[in-house]
Amino acid sequence: MNEGLKVYSAKLSEALAQAGAFVRVLGFGSTEATPKNCARLEWASVPGDRRSQVIALLSRLPLTAAVDSTNEYRALLEQQLRESWDAIIFDSYGAGWALDRCKRYCASKLGARTILVHVSHNHEEVLWRSMAQQAAAGLPKRIALWQNYYKVRGLERRLLREVDLVSAITSEDEQAIRAHRADRNTLTLTPGYDGPVAPPRVIDASVPRRVVIVGSFQWVVKQENLSRFVQHADAKFAAHGIELVVAGDVPDDLKKTLLANSRATRFKGFVSELGPFLAQARIAIVPELIGGGFKLKFLDYIFGRAPVATVDAAAAGLPTRLREDLITSADFAGLTSAIIDHIDRLDQLNRLHTAAFEQARSLYRWEDRGLHLQQRIAELQEMRSTPPARSSRAAAAASA
Incomplete structure (x- = not known):
């Protein structure tokens, strides 16, 4: 499920x-x-x-x-x-x-x-x-x-x-x-939320310059969002030495299409234990520009103690104060730039994921x-x- x-x-x-x-x-x-x-x-x-x-x-x-x-x-x-x-x-x-x-x-x-x-x-x-x-x-x-x-x-x-x-x-x-x-x-x-809760963590220089997207991508709307983000961000991430890892169920034809023109992106498949996977990334992304509703993936990321980057449209269902502890932008261009800007700001990344966790633990x-x-x-x-x-x-x- x-x-x-x-x-x-x-x-x-x-x-x-x-x-x-x-x-x-x-x-x-x-x-x-x-x-x-x-x-x-x-x-x-x-x-x-x-x-x-x-x-x-x-x-x-x-x-x-x-x-x-x-x-x-x-x-x-x-x-x-x-x-x-x-x-x-x-x-x-x-x-x-x-x-x-x-x-x-x-x-x-x-x-x-x-x-x-x-x-x-x-x-x-x-x-x-x-x-x-x-x-x-x-x-x-x-x-x-x-x-x-x-x-x-x-x-x-x-x-x-x-x-x-x-x-x-x-x-x-x-x-x-x-x-x-x-x-x-x-x-x-x-x-x-009543899922796994990661222990406190500190993001330091030993954590790879890696960003991740986790989800199930069988729905056409999810596929469209993923395709657009990878096509937009991959070259920019590659130019800045940032690895993008997509974990989850991705249709083979979509994966093949995206990999044909990608340099920074790789696909991992289903991840049974999210905590250790998130611990090896600096930022977790919710690239949901199309589609309303609350993104359950926010809670997986926040309780996995990962700093979260997303677009304003996806964060609309979150309380205003919690949104302040995310990396947000209006569109994929701004989001990609914001991720590049934050990837080496380790103190800020640690502040963001800690503050988001403290708020979420009593809200959900x-x-x-x-x-x-x-x-x-x-x-x-x-x-x-x-x-x-x-x-x-x-x-x-x-x-x-």
Whole structure:
């Protein structure tokens, strides 16, 4: 579970269960890597595989939703809707394929008290419009991106209008989302962190003049960001004797394309232990110029005690004070220059990573997010004229 969306979904589900709700999560994939330390949390894997992208392209749904809306997933959902639930959670816009069926459930006697919740991971309309506008691709791919943008926009707007509660991953996204709602039933649930914490470190001259990017790059938006940054920064880093290491799952064709014209960049593949890897770098980079939402990689870097360099657009979800302890710039040109400028300022690098860690350690607690979501669901139920309350139960349509 190394993708940000999956990590956020799993941890929020776990936090909601630890807050007292019974949570059943539906989704594709093996349940072996899912958290098992909470008796109130169940993981139900959808039988079979997702639809092929070729078939999904013919759907009226956006690609992410179309590949998930298989007959097997719909059958699994039908089984759940024979029970009584306090809330049904659509985890990201891709789960919106189930909206109509869940609305019919809420109109029935069994679902009369059920609250529909959309947990958003980005303001998807803005993200996909930016991707369609900026993608450096041939005409067929640009047409496909624009087509998917219009489908995303339609489905996301329906979710934002028609569910009872919407959560956003940043306060900026929450403000944008409110423009599509008639009420103010929104909240911000930034990620928490309960992963590895690196011991205190000092960056000195023995640490290689190395900068790193860590992530999973299977998503087209992540690929575009990585490609643009490497193409922009590689020659400048090479000229200043700086090594750029990209760690994570990178498609072979993208890797081959980037390496063909690179001198400073190398690809390491998946890193099982991030701490020792970050300890051999002076700066960790989040080059996310396209795409909103909170970048979970910030927390991996900060708790790994690595100085962080990023663009302003990616840092938007962070508190202002924490942003002051990052190396930031408006674009890739400025970011590349700032990294070159900071690479040998060892005292400043040590100050930045220490200050960011001290702030983050009290800001990102998953248990607070689960309790906040549970309380908002309960408040919305109380506002309805209903029979006596049942025990708290929640179902999530999610990607396992």
